[in-house]
Amino acid sequence: MSSDSPKKTALVTGASRGIGKAIALELHRSGHRVLCISRSLESSRAVVEEINGDGGEAKGYAVDVSKPDQIKATAEEILKEWQLVDVLVNNAGITRDGLLIRMSDEDWYDVIQTNMSSCFHWTQSLIRPMARARSGRIINIASVIGLIGNAGQVNYASAKAGIIGMTKSVAKEFAPRSVTVNAVAPGFIESDMTSVLNDEIKDAILKNIPMKRMGKPEEIANVVGFIASPLSNYITGQVFTVDGGMVM
Ligand code: NAP
Numbered sequence: 054m055s056s057d058s059p060k061k062t063a064l065v066t067g068a069s070r071g072i073g074k075a076i077a078l079e080l081h082r083s084g085h086r087v088l089c090i091s092r093s094l095e096s097s098r099a100v101v102e103e104i105n106g107d108g109g110e111a112k113g114y115a116v117d118v119s120k121p122d123q124i125k126a127t128a129e130e131i132l133k134e135w136q137l138v139d140v141l142v143n144n145a146g147i148t149r150d151g152l153l154i155r156m157s158d159e160d161w162y163d164v165i166q167t168n169m170s171s172c173f174h175w176t177q178s179l180i181r182p183m184a185r186a187r188s189g190r191i192i193n194i195a196s197v198i199g200l201i202g203n204a205g206q207v208n209y210a211s212a213k214a215g216i217i218g219m220t221k222s223v224a225k226e227f228a229p230r231s232v233t234v235n236a237v238a239p240g241f242i243e244s245d246m247t248s249v250l251n252d253e254i255k256d257a258i259l260k261n262i263p264m265k266r267m268g269k270p271e272e273i274a275n276v277v278g279f280i281a282s283p284l285s286n287y288i289t290g291q292v293f294t295v296d297g298g299m300v301m
Contacts, residue, residue: 060084060085060086060110061084061085061086061139061140062085062086062088062135062137062138062139062140063077063080063085063086063087063088063138063139063140063141063142063281064087064088064090064131064138064140064141064142064175064179065077065080065087065088065089065090065142065144066090066091066116066118066142066143066144066145066171066175067090067091067118067144067145067146068087068089068090068091068097068100068113068144069089069091069096069097069099069100070091070096070244070245071242071244071245071246071270072144072194072239072242072244072270072273072274073091073142073144073145074100074270075269075270075271075273075274076142076144076270076273076274076277076278077089077100077104077111078100078103078104078274079271079274079275079277079278080140080142080277080278080281081104081107081109081111082278083278083281083282085139085140085281086109086110086111086112086135087104087109087110087111087112088111088112088114088131088135088138089101089111089112089113089114090113090114090116090118090127090145091113091115091116091145092115092116092117093115094113094114094115097113097114097115098113100113101113114127114130114131118145118167118171118174118175119163119166119167119170119171121170121174124171124174124175124178125174125178128175128178128179129178131179132179132182136182137182137183137186137189138179138182138183138189139183139186139188139189139190140189140190140192140281141175141176141179141180141189141190141191141192142192142193142194142277142281143171143172143175143176143191143192143193143194143216144194145167145168145171146167146168146194146212146246147163147164147167147168148164148206148209148246149163149164149208149209150205150206150209151205152204152205153207156207156208160208161207161208163208164208164209164212165208165211165212165215168209168212168213168216169211169212169213169215169216169219172193172216172219173219176191176219176223176234180223180227180232183227183230183232184227184230184232187230187231187232188231188232189227189231189232189233190232190233190234190235190280190281190285191220191223191232191233191234191235192234192235192236192237192277192280192281193216193217193219193220193234193235193236193237194216194236194237194239194273194277195213195214195216195217195220195236195237195238195292196209196210196213196238196239197238197239197240197294197296197299197300198210198213199212199213199214199215199216199217199238200214200217200238200292200294200300201300213238216236217236217238217292220234220235220236220290220292221234221290224289224290225290228289228290231286233280233285233286233288233289234289234290235280235285235288235289235290235291235292235293236291236292236293237273237276237277237280237292237293237295238292238293238294238295238296238300239268239273239295239296240262240267240268240294240295240296240297240299240300241258241262241267241268241296241299242267242268242269242270242272242273243267243268243269243270244270247267255267261299262296262297262298262299263297263298263299264297264298265297266297267297268295268296268297272295273295276293276295280293
């Protein structure tokens, strides 16, 4: 972004750690003001301080994205302060794995609400000013699991597949207003989410990755940076798979 253009505002959910943190730092590097969402101000403090300490502009917001009221109230507060969020990155997500037969209603709804419904509520709350400005980017972090399914992850796979359907539908609704909506589907990426997997599971996963390694959060953030930039002006409704060749 050239230094004489006004600073654009990006909002990243789940910005405190892992992929979301890497995305927040990448969007800072490309000149955005970054609004960092996580469940507590404490958890996003480090990334907010890193960006502000590097001559950028960041602010943390404590929002539980599984709660629509909290999303709506925060979006209202943000639009009052900044008028427009130029780039919305729906990244916050959780896993509550278990086989279908044993999955509790709570584990089903927690994952659907946190991973998928949150994307709907943030998008609905922030898209109007983008449409008025006839520009904007919505970037949803899905997963290869939403494309291929996974035993033990019926809730997660359903949420991620739902995000892909949502991405394509909203892309069609808002393409005439030049608001683009795309998804990124990461494969297996080094983060807290995957650090809990035991070595046996990790080895089995690596066998199915042609590049024979897990990805790094920055490798997802680089693609998000591209989608957020003017280089992607004519791309909407797409799913960018970033997975070392797992799904071809
Ligand atoms: P992570 O390290 O576990 O981080 C999760 C982030 O989401 C944290 O910032 C966390 O914030 C936030 N979060 C979780 N629940 C929240 C809630 N209810 N309200 C607000 N924030 C919430 O996960 P990650 O690996 O970076 O994953 C990021 C995204 O990529 C997820 O959507 C995940 O499904 C997707 N993904 C990951 C992989 C992978 O291999 N890692 C692969 C495919 C897709 P707190 O500080 O509040 O905990």
